[in-house]
Amino acid sequence: xxxxxxxxxxxxxxxxxxxxxxxxxxxxxxxxxxxxxxxxxxxxxxxxxxxxxxxxxxxxxxxxxxxxxxxxxxxxxxxxxxxxxxxxxxxxxxxxxxxxxxxxxxxxxxxxxxxxxxxxxxxxxxxxxxxxxxxxxxxxxxxxxxxxxxxxxxxxxxxxxxxxxxxxxxxxxxxxxxxxxxxxxxxxx
Amino acid sequence: xxxxxxxxxxxxxxxxxxxxxxxxxxxxxxxxxxxxxxxxxxxxxxxxxxxxxxxxxxxxxxxxxxxxxxxxxxxxxxxxxxxxxxxxxxxxxxxxxxxxxxxxxxxxxxxxxxxxxxxxxxxxxxxxxxxxxxxxxxxxxxxxxxxxxxxxxxxxxxxxxxxxxxxxxxxxxxxxxxxxxxxxxxxxxxxxxxxxxxxxxxxxxxxxxxxxxxxxxxxxxxxxxxxxxxxxxxxxxxxxxxxxxxxxxxxxxxxxxxxxxxxxxxxxxxxxxxxxxxxxxxxxxxxxxxxxxxxxxxxxxxxxxxxxxxxxxxxxxxxxxxxxxxxxxxxxxxxxxxxxxxxxxxxxxxxxxxxxxxxxxxxxxxxxxxxxxxxxxxxxxxxxxxxxxxxxxxxxxxxxxxxxxxxxxxxxxxxxxxxxxxxxxxxxxxxxxxxxxxxxxxxxxxxxxxxxxxxxxxxxxxxxxxxxxxxxxxxxxxxxxxxxxxxxxxxxxxxxxxxxxxxxxxxxxxxxxxxxxxxxxxxxxxxxxxxxxxxxxxxxxxxxxxxxxxxxxxxxxxxxxxxxxxxxxxxxxxxxxxxxxxxxxxxxxxxxxxxxxxxxxxxxxxxxxxxxxxxxxxxxxxxxxxxxxxxxxxxxxxxxxxxxxxxxxxxxxxxxxxxxxxxxxxxxxxxxxxxxxxxxxxxxxxxxxxxxxxxxxxxxxxxxxxxxxxxxxxxxxxxxxxxxxxxxxx
Ligand code: FES
Ligand code: FES
Numbered sequence: 001x002x003x004x005x006x007x008x009x010x011x012x013x014x015x016x017x018x019x020x021x022x023x024x025x026x027x028x029x030x031x032x033x034x035x036x037x038x039x040x041x042x043x044x045x046x047x048x049x050x051x052x053x054x055x056x057x058x059x060x061x062x063x064x065x066x067x068x069x070x071x072x073x074x075x076x077x078x079x080x081x082x083x084x085x086x087x088x089x090x091x092x093x094x095x096x097x098x099x100x101x102x103x104x105x106x107x108x109x110x111x112x113x114x115x116x117x118x119x120x121x122x123x124x125x126x127x128x129x130x131x132x133x134x135x136x137x138x139x140x141x142x143x144x145x146x147x148x149x150x151x152x153x154x155x156x157x158x159x160x161x162x163x164x165x166x167x168x169x170x171x172x173x174x175x176x177x178x179x180x181x182x183x184x185x186x187x188x189x
Numbered sequence: 190x191x192x193x194x195x196x197x198x199x200x201x202x203x204x205x206x207x208x209x210x211x212x213x214x215x216x217x218x219x220x221x222x223x224x225x226x227x228x229x230x231x232x233x234x235x236x237x238x239x240x241x242x243x244x245x246x247x248x249x250x251x252x253x254x255x256x257x258x259x260x261x262x263x264x265x266x267x268x269x270x271x272x273x274x275x276x277x278x279x280x281x282x283x284x285x286x287x288x289x290x291x292x293x294x295x296x297x298x299x300x301x302x303x304x305x306x307x308x309x310x311x312x313x314x315x316x317x318x319x320x321x322x323x324x325x326x327x328x329x330x331x332x333x334x335x336x337x338x339x340x341x342x343x344x345x346x347x348x349x350x351x352x353x354x355x356x357x358x359x360x361x362x363x364x365x366x367x368x369x370x371x372x373x374x375x376x377x378x379x380x381x382x383x384x385x386x387x388x389x390x391x392x393x394x395x396x397x398x399x400x401x402x403x404x405x406x407x408x409x410x411x412x413x414x415x416x417x418x419x420x421x422x423x424x425x426x427x428x429x430x431x432x433x434x435x436x437x438x439x440x441x442x443x444x445x446x447x448x449x450x451x452x453x454x455x456x457x458x459x460x461x462x463x464x465x466x467x468x469x470x471x472x473x474x475x476x477x478x479x480x481x482x483x484x485x486x487x488x489x490x491x492x493x494x495x496x497x498x499x500x501x502x503x504x505x506x507x508x509x510x511x512x513x514x515x516x517x518x519x520x521x522x523x524x525x526x527x528x529x530x531x532x533x534x535x536x537x538x539x540x541x542x543x544x545x546x547x548x549x550x551x552x553x554x555x556x557x558x559x560x561x562x563x564x565x566x567x568x569x570x571x572x573x574x575x576x577x578x579x580x581x582x583x584x585x586x587x588x589x590x591x592x593x594x595x596x597x598x599x600x601x602x603x604x605x606x607x608x609x610x611x612x613x614x615x616x617x618x619x620x621x622x623x624x625x626x627x628x629x630x631x632x633x634x635x636x637x638x639x640x641x642x643x644x645x646x647x648x649x650x651x652x653x654x655x656x657x658x659x660x661x662x663x664x665x666x667x668x669x670x671x672x673x674x675x676x677x678x679x680x681x682x683x684x685x686x687x688x689x690x691x692x693x694x695x696x697x698x699x700x701x702x703x704x705x706x707x708x709x710x711x712x713x714x715x716x717x718x719x720x721x722x723x724x725x726x727x728x729x730x731x732x733x734x735x736x737x738x739x740x741x742x743x744x745x746x747x748x749x750x751x752x753x754x755x756x757x758x759x760x761x762x763x764x765x766x767x768x769x770x771x772x773x774x775x776x777x778x779x780x781x782x783x784x785x786x787x788x789x790x791x792x793x794x795x796x797x798x799x800x801x802x803x804x805x806x807x808x809x810x811x812x813x814x815x816x817x818x819x820x821x822x823x824x825x826x827x828x829x830x831x832x833x834x835x836x837x838x839x840x841x842x843x844x845x846x847x848x849x850x851x852x853x854x855x856x857x858x859x860x861x862x863x864x865x866x867x868x869x870x871x872x873x874x875x876x877x878x879x880x881x882x883x884x885x886x887x888x889x890x891x892x893x894x895x896x897x898x899x900x901x902x903x904x905x906x907x908x909x910x911x912x913x914x915x916x917x918x919x
Pocket of ligand 2: 039116117118120121122123168169170171172173379600657808
């Protein structure tokens with residue numbers, strides 16, 4: 001499978017006992033990025049530390065909180081649980097790619113309108129997660145609370161709450177986050 | 190500005206901006222990921238290096254030696270600093286455990302070394318190569334044991350004894366004597382404690398995540414033995430605090446010391462698994478409640494004793510605070526005992542004292558109502574008081590009964606079955622519970638600088654912080670109201686020790702106190718502007734971008750055409766806090782469904798009714814309250830730091846082990862604010878809500894669970910294993 005083989009990043013070798021580094025190329029918010037990085041760098045730290053996209057947050061670094069949620073090839077992932085070198089050729093969307101302060105995405109605007117945050121630290125992860133949730137529901141991907149696996153899935157409060165439960169908000173803005181997501185879901189319908 | 194007499198009518202009463210439901214002015218930054226938190230300050234320094242901390246693997250003892258050779262030789266490492274390289278340092282007045290320095294280990298995961306490297310990965314890997322030689326010592330980690338040992342000992346303070354409790358309790362025809370337990374809890378704010386420290390000569394700047402800038406400067410200067418004017422602390426965005434960032438923590442001290450050692454700026458965040466044991470927590474309590482009442486339900490004896498533990502020189506969890514104020518009773522025994530525990534430092538977490546005190550008190554009050562055969566709401570109202578019991582100090586305002594009655598009406602209290610385990614829907618038992626909410630209203634001196642810019646814009650600078658509470662927005666609303674300009678014309682700069690010292694964020698005093706400071710600064714600015722224009726500052730009206738007096742009107746743009754005008758002032762509170770007891774009140778209502786087979790508890794709906802003076806912004810105030818209600822659900826049903834009593838640490842020290850509510854746990858939440866102002870509190874006539882929203886929630890959940898199942902769990906959190914053996918027949 002030559003095409004798969006090609007997606008494996010090339011390790012550049014470890015000179016003088018230095019940690020192994022690899023060349024990686026990927027697309028971030030529509031722009032190509034390539035560089036040589038320490039194999040231990042997570043996708044989250046590539047974004048935050050190497051590239052300077054600090055919108056994705058580090059709440060735990062252990063896949064427990066969802067603050068680092070980004071969208072990779074259309075699916076949401078915890079960027080802290082994924083090494084950057086695993087993303088050769090991938091298309092990554094971060095909160096910076098969703099919208100800007102002066103050009104907010106409807107979901108971002110809904111978060112502002114419904115006060116779907118307090119401290120704001122979980123917020124980029126909530127928004128990236130919510131974008132993917134709406135697409136998952138539209139694509140018919142079931143969740144733990146989906147009762148009928150054959151019928152189209154309704155974007156109910158229960159579905160949204162269930163699917164968003166990997167994104168902790170210690171400020172407890174859940175009710176407002178739900179209102180923001182629901183509003184956008186209704187607008188899309 | 191000295192605030193020592195009740196506020197008269199003032200420009201805030203126009204309420205064109207203040208009190209309006211404005212969206213947060215910092216909202217677009219937060220939703221787009223462009224708000225920069227401490228660890229994300231990239232452009233402020235050059236040549237930054239990464240620090241990674243090591244926490245002690247024993248709970249008590251000494252560090253004999255740390256072999257750093259392997260770490261120092263590891264790739265990318267710039268330097269290693271250990272606790273043995275630096276002496277113990279001075280601590281802030283409210284802290285007990287050493288942050289970084291000396292050979293003593295006082296608690297598990299105390300920071301004992303920091304490795305600085307070119308990258309995060311290299312620093313982390315090298316930290317694992319540190320070889321520590323410990324001399325462990327035995328410690329005491331068991332609150333139950335401590336509580337047994339100090340039972341009957343004098344209280345920490347004894348000013349809450351009234352009448353003769355013992356006789357009155359014994360003589361009471363109806364008695365209740367119950368003991369409740371609340372666990373250690375973790376703030377678990379989403380942003381880990383983080384600091385970027387940079388030296389320029391002997392001057393230190395730290396970009397950090399801190400609720401109280403001036404305290405931070407004071408404590409960091411003391412720890413590093415620097416004059417305060419050599420320390421700058423910057424904290425524009427804070428990813429949650431809840432009391433866990435009231436003080437500088439080990440990240441600040443370790444990053445600063447390490448930066449000095451390696452001669453480069455160092456940034457360091459506490460790894461999540463370190464936070465629960467390295468930082469502070471809300472201490473566990475054992476609370477005994479003894480109530481005596483007449484047959485018709487009047488308290489004759491009211492006893493509330495709480496025991497908690499802390500490190501030597503630490504304070505008690507003040508869980509009986511509210512019990513001096515909430516219910517009338519002629520004979521009272523209220524106080525706290527404190528034992529020594531070698532667990533991490535216990536300190537303030539959101540509504541310290543009242544949060545855990547109300548968990549026990551308001552559940553016990555529910556028990557007493559049942560004993561008396563009284564409706565829990567009527568029982569509370571029957572024992573309501575308009576003066577501080579035993580002291581006769583009046584409350585500035587007290588609308589507890591109104592909150593309870595209004596909430597009962599809105600929530601459908603009438604649907605509640607007065608006997609437990611009577612209401613069944615499908616496979617669930619349904620229950621409704623209520624609790625009073627109470628939290629004192631604290632006042633803190635707070636300053637600000639107000640500037641009329643050329644061009645007519647208004648700028649406010651204060652070291653106040655926004656920990657998610659909405660400070661940016663309510664301060665902008667205050668300035669807009671005072672200066673008569675639209676919100677968009679106001680710029681707010683916060684969280685920098687170069688700005689005037691504010692109240693900071695804590696104890697639900699921040700909103701009211703800091704906006705009062707901004708009010709004072711704006712009054713001073715209005716005076717300056719009026720003087721420049723030759724108007725009488727007392728009668729000049731600032732509205733619609735103009736200063737108007739007599740038959741004259743001059744726009745602010747014109748007023749500033751001769752150059753910007755700056756004024757600075759602060760608000761100082763005096764007298765009214767002693768003359769009146771200032772408190773906030775509320776009522777929490779909760780409906781739960783408990784699965785008849787599995788005992789799984791689901792909260793179905795919640796309502797809070799709050800009486801807290803003027804609500805400065807109903808959007809952000811409501812968010813604080815629903816956030817607090819959410820934390821209350823956590824307290825009731827899941828949050829507990831599990832103590833390893835052998836090795837002396839909190840075992841579930843991350844977000845997988847320490848469970849907090851997630852989306853699926855939180856139902857519909859409603860909040861009602863009574864429409865009121867409190868002129869005794871401040872010129873803003875406001876009070877705090879951020880902690881009120883938490884006080885009583887867990888008890889309301891517990892009371893709802895009891896109403897659903899007939900099971901009274903007195904050992905929080907109420908997990909299903911505590912219900913299962915006692916569930917009513919399926
Ligand atoms: S930072 Fe990735 S899940 Fe918490
Ligand atoms: S907004 Fe603070 S954690 Fe969600």
